[in-house]
Amino acid sequence: MIRCFKDALIAAFPPDPEIVPRTLRYFLEIVDILKNMKAKNLTSKSILVGSPQKIIDDLTTVEAAGISEVILYFNYGRKPHEMVLEQMERFMAEIAPAFAETEATAAAQ
Numbered sequence: 001m002i003r004c005f006k007d008a009l010i011a012a013f014p015p016d017p018e019i020v021p022r023t024l025r026y027f028l029e030i031v032d033i034l035k036n037m038k039a040k041n042l043t044s045k046s047i048l049v050g051s052p053q054k055i056i057d058d059l060t061t062v063e064a065a066g067i068s069e070v071i072l073y074f075n076y077g078r079k080p081h082e083m084v085l086e087q088m089e090r091f092m093a094e095i096a097p098a099f100a101e102t103e104a105t106a107a108a109q
Contacts, residue, residue: 011078048072052094059099 017028048055062070072091075084 052090055091055095056098059095063099 017025020028048058050058059070074087074091075081
């Protein structure tokens, strides 16, 4: 997973400081961080990976902390479109149903 994470993200960021507009220079720092990223540094605070139950548990922890919205990026870096669609479909089929009651309760309020 760390290889996919690095390959997909690093390739999406501008690599050459000479061609990066000043407004996007912070991306160069992100690239350096990603190049030195270790698997142990990828926690549920930065990325959701693992079995559907692990992701449900991580999101339940986030919900319990009082966070009512989470932004999920499936299409980061240069992942193939088919992979993005598959991951989105799996999320909706295997993970989202665990939060259906929470969403229904919020909508009723």
